[in-house]
Amino acid sequence: MQKYNLDPAFHIERMTLDEFKAVIKWTRTEGWNPGINDAEVLYGVDPEGFLIGKIGDELVCSVTAVIYQKMYAFMGMYIVHPKYRGQGYGIAMWQEAMRRLEELNVEMIAMEATMEQIDHFKKSGFEVGYFHDRFVYHVTGGERETAKVWDVTEESKTDVCEYDAGFHPEVREGFAEKWLQIPGVYAVYWSDRIHGKIMGYGVIREAAEGYRVGPLYAHDVTVASEIFEALCSKAQIGARLCVDIPETNDKGIMLMKNRCGEPCGRLARMYKGKALQPRLNEMFGLYSVKVG
Template identity: 25%
Template sequence: MTASRTPPVVPGLRVEQADAEIWRTVETWAAAAGHNPGVGDFQHAWELDPAGCLIGLLHDQPATAVSIINYDDGYAHLGSYFTAHPDPDPGLRTATMNAALAHAQDRTIGADAAPDDVEYYWQAGFITTWRTLHFTGPVPGRIPNPHIACTPPTNADRAQMAALDAECFQADRHPFALAFTSGPERYTRVASDRSGRVRGYGLLRPARHGYRIGPLYADASDIAATLFDALCEIARGLDADSVTIDVPDTNRSARDLAESRGLSHLAETIRMYRPGRLPVRPTADKLIYGLTSLNAG
């Protein structure tokens, strides 16, 4: 299937901005398709860039959805494409995706493509870079390292957390990074040194099945492991039966951590970029032990 810049004619289809209520419904489509998004993740995307949360209405009924978040003048991130029903007309996808690409204008666009979709993205001008490995399994029973303190973030920590996220992402997204780690049922832990410098932080949040960990950033593998174990300790206290984390294959230490905690590599996606007016900003891959969200990057 070829993704053209000219949307195909699909009788009865119009693609428009989704309102908040219908966008919450899209999260149920994701679950039905076998995804396991964090509860509330889709709402964070909508609040950040509602004009990029698009719904395809076929004869006035919701049929397709895709999100694309314009983070700044140079970078946008394309979220997953979902449908109300399995195996829709391929033209629906192309029309919906082209509306998303138009929203990004001349920005560089990042996306996490399922292996079966890579050719589709190639034809839309994307290039492959690295893999994201999806690990899941029973909540590990390890106790956090007592020599590394993991605490809820203070107001003084938050600016450093946002700066750390900016090192690990293709755009500076301070408001989103802080909002994503706040709110009900979102458990954030920070590891700092004696001078108050944040060396890493991680988030635990409920998902459709079990709990998700991510983001997880750290400047050393022992810091990452202690944060991971601290978040798992919280998950056990919440009677969680499983945890999931998305790990970039560019950081071997991140993969080692997931495997050492007994998690299984069950699936993967491919990080792809469509070049825009500005080049993709390099990220500090060695700091990334868990991605924030496949829908938001």
């Protein structure tokens, strides 16, 4: 293994919220297109898992190793400032994050990887679980809400959050509720109001470029399509919407293709440890590729 001579002043510590916001700005130049108001919510999941590498006071690299509750963790925001790439700082950061999770006896770790990174992360014991594809859709102005799609309100928020919890291996206490409170977010759910059962919900939020849709969970593609229409109806004509869909969700992929959505990238969801069997066929849009 190649050895690196790191600057003696390099150190790793817990990231502050302001530092996290600075790192998010880095990701915009890499084409990650995060939501413009995501920082506070993401940081609140597990602040102890946000790590920053510095030389003195200068930010060098970052990684998040966020624990949902106890047994499941998600790694993301693994990025090195261009000035310091190829010098071993990212590796040191990665090793520190993995050490933390091992000490806490986490049973399963998930992460996203570009196609070029897959072999690299396999060396750390990760295996590909599935792939997901990113699509860009441009609002036409012809999208409309239907009678069974309702705005998420204070009265319906608890039921929506309970529905959301069924898509995750462990409860992220208060996360979905806080996600729904992101400034400028618009959220809807699908219910016939007769049986009172929620069959899907979706969220749209402003991003660095256009909007991001996520999550978008639904019982079937018909419900997903109606939710997607309702979300689009709140954006201006021509607005650019990004959505990430598991490639195994054939109907979700076709939904975007039939609407002339443009594929613009693919990432691998990788796991280390206990295998996870998520409800991929009901996932028509992920929260964020950096938080799961």
